[in-house]
Amino acid sequence: MIAEISVIPIGKGIDLAGHVASIVKIIDESGLEYKLHAMGTLVEGESDRVFDLIKKCHNKMLELSERVYTTVKIDERKDKKTKMLEHKVLVVEKELGKSLKK
Structure with missing residues (x-):
């Protein structure tokens, strides 16, 4: 699952x-994969762990x-x-045939 x-x-x-920063510290300590960006944070992991993290x-x-x-946006795939x-x-x-800005 990915959640923003x-x-x-x-x-x-x-x-x-x-x-x-106090929230990002919790996310960082969770051990889940994440990416901070200007408008939120993307988190990836097993759904129960992601939901628990959101609640924390x-x-x-x-x-x-x-x-x-x-706010929470979720993308979860079984395939x-x-x-x-x-x-x-x-x-x-x-x-696109090229690398994008990251």
Whole structure:
């Protein structure tokens, strides 16, 4: 399963790097594959572990803020055992015949 998660504290001002860092620390310590990007984090792993991680991240932000807005997008396939975090980009690059900016 791949999940894209974004956990946003509401009412904590404009600069949120410290809050985001506390969530990324949890993700990093989970041992799951992940990629941080400007608008969230992609996480890959077994579905129960990913869902548990999402809950931990959301609850941690609730400790730091009175209001939290969490978004989750999930892509899960039964027919592929490949690490999809990298594979999805590679197949698009193959179609285009070139490497993309990463």
